[in-house]
Amino acid sequence: KAGVTQTPRYLIKTRGQQVTLSCSPISGHRSVSWYQQTPGQGLQFLFEYFSETQRNKGNFPGRFSGRQFSNSRSEMNVSTLELGDSALYLCASSFAGAAYEQYFGPGTRLTVT
Amino acid sequence: DQQVKQNSPSLSVQEGRISILNCDYTNSMFDYFLWYKKYPAEGPTFLISISSIKDKNEDGRFTVFLNKSAKHLSLHIVPSQPGDSAVYFCAASEQGSYIPTFGRGTSLIVHP
Numbered sequence: 013k014a015g016v017t018q019t020p021r022y023l024i025k026t027r028g029q030q031v032t033l034s035c036s037p038i039s040g041h042r043s044v045s046w047y048q049q050t051p052g053q054g055l056q057f058l059f060e061y062f063s064e065t066q067r068n069k070g071n072f073p074g075r076f077s078g079r080q081f082s083n084s085r086s087e088m089n090v091s092t093l094e095l096g097d098s099a100l101y102l103c104a105s106s107f108a109g110a111a112y113e114q115y116f117g118p119g120t121r122l123t124v125t
Numbered sequence: 126d127q128q129v130k131q132n133s134p135s136l137s138v139q140e141g142r143i144s145i146l147n148c149d150y151t152n153s154m155f156d157y158f159l160w161y162k163k164y165p166a167e168g169p170t171f172l173i174s175i176s177s178i179k180d181k182n183e184d185g186r187f188t189v190f191l192n193k194s195a196k197h198l199s200l201h202i203v204p205s206q207p208g209d210s211a212v213y214f215c216a217a218s219e220q221g222s223y224i225p226t227f228g229r230g231t232s233l234i235v236h237p
Contacts, residue, residue, distance in 0.1 A: 016168070043223075054215060054229035055169075068224050102168050111157060111218035111225050116168030 014039065016105050016117035019123030024123045031071040033120045037084050043067075044086040045110040046078060049100040049119070058101075060110045061086055068110065090122075098124045128152045129217050131228035144202040146231050148215035151196065155217040159225070160189060160200045163212045172213075173200070205235045208235050 025031050037044050046058040057070040061080035078088045078098045084105075090097055100121050104114035130149045138144045145158040148158075152174050156177035161169035175182040175189045175198070188201045202209055212232050 015188065048228075055216075055227040057224050057226070060223055062223075094157070104168070109223040111223045113159065113171045113174060114225075115171065116161075118166065118168050 016103060016115050018101075018103050018117035018120050020123045021118065022123075024125060025055050025093050026125050027093055027095060029093050030089065031093060031122060033088045033090075033101055033103075033122075035086045035088070035103030035105075035117060037086070037103075038115055040088055040106035041107050041115070043106040043114075044080055044084060045104045045106070045114065046086070046088050047102040047104065048072070050098075055102070057110070058088070062063060062109065089113055093124045095124050098122060126151075127229075128155075129215060129226045129228040131213075131215060131231045133231050134229075135232040135234070137149075138233065140207055140235055140237050141204045144200075144205045144209065144233055144235065146200040146202075146213050146215075146233065148198045148200075148228055149196060149218050150198075152217070152219065153196065154219040154224075156192060156220045157218050158189070158198050159216045160187075161214045161216065162209075163214065163230070169214060202233075205233075207217045207235050207237050209233060210235050 043062045045060040059069045080086045100119045102119045104116045106114040159174040160172040163169040191198045212230040214230045216227045217226045
């Protein structure tokens with residue numbers, strides 16, 4: 013079974029730009045969650061999509077948004093990038109939901125200059 | 126305010142010995158707990174979980190213990206192997222919520 017894939021793996025953007033990250037979950041998983049990992053804050057939950065609907069959202073500003081397609085693939089968008097958005101963005105898929113066993117992708121390393 | 130705390134940023138253990146990683150939580154509504162392991166340049170990998178109706182769950186060399194009264198869980202790795210060297214995260218969630226809260230991780234180094 014193929015694992016969770018994320019593209020691109022690395023990205024460099026400048027302040028004010030926007031970025032779209034992509035995630036393909038494990039086949040059969042309808043839940044896709046996104047996390048931001050930074051050295052100071054650890055792994056922080058951004059949002060979860062389940063069957064194309066956002067089921068939960070973490071405490072992040074509205075500049076962070078996402079969507080899920082009918083094939084369960086998900087995209088995350090960050091608009092008006094700030095320096096503090098530099099982080100590793102992880103996607104995880106699950107059969108039952110974000111609170112249960114999840115399978116993580118390798119992440120996208122975003123650097124904002 | 127951190128609801129899930131891993132107070133030891135790092136732990137060093139000799140190969141063959143026991144590794145004990147600790148996690149404390151403050152939210153008494155948490156009822157499901159998980160441990161993940163993360164190698165550099167990879168995403169976290171699920172290790173083991175435990176529901177609040179149990180106080181112990183075992184999977185091979187990995188055992189998780191839950192002490193609800195102390196709001197404390199621990200992961201025991203016996204025997205420790207150099208390949209276990211990684212960052213370990215504990216996570217917790219409330220019943221009915223699909224939002225996991227992660228600790229900041231403990232870096233385990235197992236020396237040959």
